[in-house]
Amino acid sequence: MLDDNALILDFLRRTMAHYGLWFAEAVHQVGLPLALEAEREAGDRWLAIALKRLAKTTGQPMKDGLPAFLADMDEQKKTALLETLAVNWLAADGVWFQAIETRAGMHDAKRANDTCWSRFSPLEAARIKALLELEDEAGLAGLKAALGCRLYARINEQEIVDEGDAGFTFRMTRCRVQDARTRKGLPDYPCKSGGCVEYTSFARTIDPRIKTECIACPPDEHPAEWVCAWRFEIGK
Structure with missing residues (x-):
């Protein structure tokens, strides 16, 4: 007989996997734009139903649509929780990559990684767009705001070099993944192919007029001050 604790954790795991599979298959069946609309609804x-049901089952009160413990949490703990959630997201990405790499090699792992980014990056942009209540054509100002709300923004260090109406350059000045490789004496992970998918699709979801240019991203050479850099402008 399985232990209930093990089943509780596995039910959570299966729910996350099933949710992701639904989104991936929706993209395949009806295309990314409609899949993003469906995911929002x-x-x-689902989140409202799940939170209400979990609160009732565990005897936790709700406050302003949230479990009371979260609604009443102080800002310092919320900041720490956001960082933990972001690090856990990155860990999930990393262990999946390694699991595929050990079984099928780097080439197939990178292909899987790039395809995942082609789905996740627009999803993340769409969620941020909804949370910030950005217009459909949010412009460069909207993109700047959105970049600050990404999961990466909680665990990496980044900066924006503004060029006014002409555009702006986004630089990742510290990258958790590359820092870990440096500590192990390893070369930079060659993430340019995934990055091109990631940043282009993110910016295009915020505003389809935005054009993305990769200035440099590993395996490209880069200065010590930053790891990768991307330039954004409104297409003519």
């Missing part, structure tokens, strides 16, 4: 509905 389904995700909002």
